Amino acid sequence: xxxxxxxxxxxxxxxxxxxxxxxxxxxxxxxxxxxxxxxxxxxxxxxxxxxxxxxxxxxxxxxxxxxxxxxxxxxxxxxxxxxxxxxxxxxxxxxxxxxxxxxxxxxxxxxxxxxxxxxxxxxxxxxxxxxxxxxxxxxxxxxxxxxxxxxxxxxxxxxxxxxxxxxxxxxxxxxxxxxxxxxxxxxxxxxxxxxxxxxxxxxxxxxxxxxxxxxxxxxxxxxxxxxxxxxxxxxxxxxxxxxxxxxxxxxxxxxxxxxxxxxxxxxxxxxxxxxxxxxxxxxxxxxxxxxxxxxxxxxxxxxxxxxx
Amino acid sequence: xxxxxxxxxxxxxxxxxxxxxxxxxxxxxxxxxxxxxxxxxxxxxxxxxxxxxxxxxxxxxxxxxxxxxxxxxxxxxxxxxxxxxxxxxxxxxxxxxxxxxxxxxxxxxxxxxxxxxxxxxxxxxxxxxxxxxxxxxxxxxxxxxxxxxxxxxxxxxxxxxxxxxxxxxxxxxxxxxxxxxxxxxxxxxxxxxxxxxxxxxxxxxxxxxxxxxxxxxxxxxxxxxxxxxxxxxxxxxxxxxxxxxxxxxxxxxxxxxxxxxxxxxxxxxxxxxxxxxxxxxxxxxxxxxxxxxxxxxxxxxxxxxxxxxxxxxxxxxxxxxxxxxxxxxxxxxxxxxxxxxxxxxxxxxxxxxxxxxxxxxxxxxxxxxxxxxxxxxxxxxxxxxxxxxxxxxxxxxxxxxxxxxxxxxxxxx
Ligand SMILES: Nc1ncnc2c1ncn2[C@@H]1O[C@H](COP(=O)(O)OP(=O)(O)OP(=O)(O)O)[C@@H](O)[C@H]1O
Ligand SMILES: [Mg+2]
Numbered sequence: 001x002x003x004x005x006x007x008x009x010x011x012x013x014x015x016x017x018x019x020x021x022x023x024x025x026x027x028x029x030x031x032x033x034x035x036x037x038x039x040x041x042x043x044x045x046x047x048x049x050x051x052x053x054x055x056x057x058x059x060x061x062x063x064x065x066x067x068x069x070x071x072x073x074x075x076x077x078x079x080x081x082x083x084x085x086x087x088x089x090x091x092x093x094x095x096x097x098x099x100x101x102x103x104x105x106x107x108x109x110x111x112x113x114x115x116x117x118x119x120x121x122x123x124x125x126x127x128x129x130x131x132x133x134x135x136x137x138x139x140x141x142x143x144x145x146x147x148x149x150x151x152x153x154x155x156x157x158x159x160x161x162x163x164x165x166x167x168x169x170x171x172x173x174x175x176x177x178x179x180x181x182x183x184x185x186x187x188x189x190x191x192x193x194x195x196x197x198x199x200x201x202x203x204x205x206x207x208x209x210x211x212x213x214x215x216x217x218x219x220x221x222x223x224x225x226x227x228x229x230x231x232x233x234x235x236x237x238x239x240x241x242x243x244x245x246x247x248x249x250x251x252x253x254x255x256x257x258x259x260x261x262x263x264x265x266x267x268x269x270x271x272x273x274x275x276x277x278x279x280x281x282x283x284x285x286x287x288x289x290x291x292x293x294x295x296x297x298x299x300x301x302x303x304x305x306x307x308x
Numbered sequence: 309x310x311x312x313x314x315x316x317x318x319x320x321x322x323x324x325x326x327x328x329x330x331x332x333x334x335x336x337x338x339x340x341x342x343x344x345x346x347x348x349x350x351x352x353x354x355x356x357x358x359x360x361x362x363x364x365x366x367x368x369x370x371x372x373x374x375x376x377x378x379x380x381x382x383x384x385x386x387x388x389x390x391x392x393x394x395x396x397x398x399x400x401x402x403x404x405x406x407x408x409x410x411x412x413x414x415x416x417x418x419x420x421x422x423x424x425x426x427x428x429x430x431x432x433x434x435x436x437x438x439x440x441x442x443x444x445x446x447x448x449x450x451x452x453x454x455x456x457x458x459x460x461x462x463x464x465x466x467x468x469x470x471x472x473x474x475x476x477x478x479x480x481x482x483x484x485x486x487x488x489x490x491x492x493x494x495x496x497x498x499x500x501x502x503x504x505x506x507x508x509x510x511x512x513x514x515x516x517x518x519x520x521x522x523x524x525x526x527x528x529x530x531x532x533x534x535x536x537x538x539x540x541x542x543x544x545x546x547x548x549x550x551x552x553x554x555x556x557x558x559x560x561x562x563x564x565x566x567x568x569x570x571x572x573x574x575x576x577x578x579x580x581x582x583x584x585x586x587x588x589x590x591x592x593x594x595x596x597x598x599x600x601x602x603x604x605x606x607x608x609x610x611x612x613x614x615x616x617x618x619x620x621x622x623x624x625x626x627x628x629x630x631x632x633x634x635x636x637x638x639x640x641x642x643x644x645x646x647x648x649x650x651x652x653x654x655x656x657x658x659x660x661x662x663x664x665x666x667x668x669x670x671x672x673x674x675x676x677x678x679x680x681x682x683x684x685x686x687x688x689x690x691x692x693x694x695x696x697x698x699x700x701x702x703x704x705x706x707x708x709x710x711x712x713x714x715x716x717x718x719x720x721x
Pocket of ligand 2: 040041042160
């Protein structure tokens with residue numbers, strides 16, 4: 001668990017993080033969003049002490065980070081920076097092995113772990129491990145950056161716009177992978193982005209920052225359904241607002257228990273957005289809902305989607 | 309001043325000798341390799357229009373030129389002529405590795421043949437000479453042909469996109485061939501060899517002194533310049549002051565700097581006798597070392613700063629974020645990434661110091677410059693040449709060594 005209590009950071013006279021209090025629960029996928037310059041990166045870097053704080057306190061698992069040696073604190077947290085920052089003079093394998101080696105793992109264990117991560121991030125092992133970062137594509141480099149942060153199996157991973165400069169397809173694939181890793185390992189992830197759709201897709205909890213202050217914090221559905229003020233409304237709104245709302249609501253919340261329908265079945269855990277897409281693609285205004293075992297649970301109707 | 313010219317030539321030219329830019333291969337329909345054709349023309353002019361060697365009754369008089377065909381025996385003449393013909397043919401041949409390999413082998417062979425020929429000419433002329441003090445020196449024709457043949461080989465290496473290994477092999481082969489010729493006595497009648505023979509022990513001692521002076525200066529410059537460069541990179545304001553001062557030093561002409569140091573150092577030695585026991589004096593090795601270090605500081609500090617600045621801030625932030633200590637970041641991340649730029653700086657500094665150290669002989673520091681200045685004093689051109697040639701070869705060797713090191717760091721980076 002990470003707790004920020006009334007944290008302030010000033011550069012000159014300007015408070016770039018202003019009286020910020022946040023609680024990141026263990027196992028959360030906590031997303032910090034906000035416009036450029038709102039203090040997201042600064043907040044992330046205060047957690048691993050790359051940036052010092054001027055007031056307030058930050059505690060990790062109940063211990064004030066100031067009471068821990070900075071290097072030890074950082075070795076216990078994964079860190080992915082936006083510009084990737086792979087070491088250009090080391091091979092991919094050596095890059096991934098950075099923290100395990102700092103922690104003096106036995107070499108055999110290091111090598112096994114590197115192989116495991118290369119498989120986890122679906123990088124073909126034999127081909128990639130011995131290459132240097134400049135020989136890789138941007139997407140591969142991003143994956144290595146993530147693998148390097150996960151290498152020593154830290155309980156907490158800090159990620160600063162890790163999929164910033166990627167094409168939509170690679171970005172989508174990497175978002176899927178990180179969601180899968182989070183679900184499988186129950187790590188606590190603090191994730192910075194300024195892309196609202198990325199935040200809604202990945203986050204279990206979203207904090208919206210503006211000019212160094214916390215504007216709203218809650219689950220994706222909370223934020224979409226009851227935005228705290230006009231800033232949040234414009235930030236989460238726009239032309240796609242309705243679709244985003246559909247994206248955070250499950251089919252099981254709009255289930256009608258009526259009889260068997262024809263057409264492609266949809267899972268109760270799918271989002272209403274996926275259901276809508278399927279209705280339009282199959283030219284129907286209702287779809288059968290079936291669970292993983294194929295049992296019929298009812299139907300979802302187009303008319304219900306617009307209901308509050 | 310000849311010494312100054314020599315040191316300048318060594319400083320300026322040597323680093324550029326190896327990477328001769330390959331010229332575009334297109335040209336008049338017949339001539340496929342213009343560079344080689346030009347070199348052949350140069351060689352032929354050298355052979356026809358200039359003396360191959362000069363012959364003088366003694367070492368102080370300037371000699372009369374002796375043409376190639378009068379100087380060497382028929383077999384040597386044929387070998388040299390055939391070599392130029394082969395190179396001419398290669399310049400007309402369509403591009404291809406075979407053509408370039410031929411040019412390489414012939415160019416290297418010709419260098420050795422010219423050396424052997426000059427040695428033979430000296431032996432033949434000595435046999436006809438009335439007195440044993442007669443001297444045979446290397447003529448303009450020899451130098452032109454040697455230059456053209458060596459460049460033909462370099463051009464071929466360039467066209468073959470030769471790696472470090474092939475380049476080193478070519479240089480080793482020529483070096484070994486030249487040594488073998490010298491050891492066999494083939495060259496011993498040349499005036500250059502006689503000057504060397506007269507000073508064999510002194511030569512080795514002065515060569516070692518030269519190397520020691522340069523190595524000492526470079527080591528001290530690294531010990532001082534690398535931290536200066538580091539400070540300049542960490543604090544830009546410090547950097548402005550450091551580079552301002554070092555730039556100023558760099559603009560002082562070398563002879564003036566050597567002279568300027570005599571006063572303060574003499575005073576220092578007189579004021580602190582303990583320093584005197586360490587060998588600190590107004591003249592000799594101390595001011596030479598100080599001057600060489602002062603000239604070397606700017607390139608070392610500048611390249612250290614540039615190398616460290618070339619490390620992306622993202623890489624340093626990632627390293628910090630992963631829990632590397634500041635020492636681990638400097639030694640494990642920043643220095644290795646900066647190393648190629650650092651080594652390039654050392655390469656410049658070493659080659660420059662080898663040339664500058666020639667001038668240091670003026671203030672009694674010894675080294676290869678001793679021969680240059682003795683030769684100038686005695687009007688003995690071959691003695692000047694002995695010092696200058698040794699300096700150039702030393703600089704080439706150092707340059708090659710650093711290129712090799714650079715190749716190693718590039719491969720691992
Ligand atoms: N080292 C620094 N010195 C002075 N000002 C800084 C420094 N680092 C950040 N700032 C300022 O603090 C503010 C917040 O910066 P921060 O990097 O946290 O923003 P961000 O929310 O991550 O923005 P972005 O989305 O553009 O990355 C900005 O106005 C920035 O200019
Ligand atoms: Mg940022």
